[in-house]
Amino acid sequence: MDITQLGDRILSGDRRALARAITLVESRRADHRAEATALLDRLARSERQALRIGLSGTPGVGKSTFIESFGMMLVGQGLRVAVLAVDPSSARSGGSILGDKTRMERLSREPNAFIRPSPSQSHLGGVARRTREAVALCEAAGFDVVLIETVGVGQSETVVSELSDLFLLLLAPAGGDELQGVKRGIMEMADMILVNKADGPLKPVATRTCADYAGALRLLRKRPQDPEHFPKALTVSAVEEHGLAEAWTEMQTLTQWRKAQGHWARNRAAQARYWFGQEVRHALLARLESPQARSEMDRLAKAAADGDLTPASAAEQMLAYLNANR
Template sequence: MPDALPIADLADRVRAGDRRALAQAITLVESTRADHRDQAEALLATLLPFSGQGVRVGITGVPGVGKSTFIEAFGLHVIACGHKVAVLAIDPTSQRTGGSILGDKTRMELLSRETRAFIRPSPAGSTLGGVARRTREAMLLVEAAGFDVVIVETVGVGQSETAVADMVDLFLLLLPPAGGDELQGIKKGIVELADMIVVNKADGDLTNAARHAEAEYRHALALLRPANRNWPVPVLSCSALNKVGIDGIWDRINEYRRLLGHDGSIDRRRADQARAWMWNEIRENLIAAFQGDHAVRTELSALEQATAAGTVTPGAAARRLLGLFRGADR
């Protein structure tokens, strides 16, 4: 654990690109121990001025769409273009055992061998939608370590999409070569979050289906108002397996960065994300403090049972507990 290494030394090693130190730093920010949290805050404060220069891309898609294959092909292409790529992959945590697979390095075997790539699987834990609570902080760390393209992969289509869209510059939705009823199955809210849509598996027998799906998704997007008038959301297709079309996707991401960087949209987006991050931290810490309060814990179980039995309204129970937390009812 990072306890033995002074924070200043750990920060210097992270900035020097020491991969072991970077992994150690991420482990530190992911720790729930109070003393580690203090150390993590000091480390992040030291490294914050050296972060923020990376291209932040969030990637999501329905299970089986080929996210891992796509990320590997995309990462290898970006590395060939002279960049360093960090992949922060959120692993699903078992609700029964609490364990997670953490198998991203086996899913992205070729990318994991690259010296200019860093893959960090993180267990989702109990965080809503499968986004690790400290993913934002891990992103700052990998940027400070010199990785200029950061990819955040979600577990799958679900509630995590809003959380990921709130921490990246560009949110990419990866879709299968389908249409019709299957197109209707893609939640409108998720499509509205997307800054780019990519139809994967445009190869072999699925080539025509992928082209057809691309046209259908493009038509569907025409019915929605784009989030930024300077960026009509593009719909592209690719074969991650055969590494076809990946270069075009990277070109469009660079175009996005140029257009929205020029008009200040990305800077404003990051500023809004930082404010949202602060308020999220406030909410999570307040809830943790509330649940850990002795007076609250003393009456919580009884009030939960009374609420479930219908003898106390949820509002009255909440006000009673909040009063205990503030000390008004002590």
């Protein structure tokens, strides 16, 4: 693969080249990883930046419908929008449906939009293993807004806050148990809560739910990266496309304030530090996957199971083996 040519095509906004590059960075082959690293290093020189918006929420809340309506609105304003959707993988087969493109039929036909579903595989935190690198590729391709849709399974989906500038939490018109379930963890990470499905008979319920969440947000500790009245809760209807423009205005207000106060740059620097640590950890864990290391692991695991070694002693011997075979 000609990395130089591929990089030039991405910088020119070629969506097919972008899709090919994302496939490259998602590959686990050693030669592909080397090519992906070279490509990302080359594209980093462009210093292009997009507004990265992470979006999480419970299954069935209407994340895909919201993203399509919101994306269509942004495209209508002349912006280029990329959607990186993470699909849950089966713990048994490892497969994923990857049906997000079919659920965003209108947006997928837009020439200024790009939709890429990726399997979560065994990676925790609601995003795929290489979502961060896919975001960087989309920025290099000249997209103005990158929407990152998480798996949508609960409070553990806070990793998306480590690769986004804004983190939106999408919730359905409800209260009580649902409010209790998200009062900590993911809710503390959210920059904005959007109560979806505020239409028809659910509109009054959505309004009350929004008021409940707004009250809950006021009880949380004030964060230095938030101006007055943030984070806040709003009602939206992805189906009727109500409230989307107001939500976008609030997102722009928050983004501009953070840039002016220096929080944007500090957040991006902190995220780079976080992902550096993650890369080192994954590289160290990858050393355990070699055939020789697996054989030694099996031998020491058997010794621990048979009682010949304690688990702590077996672990020490395994670390000594890795240090001796670097």
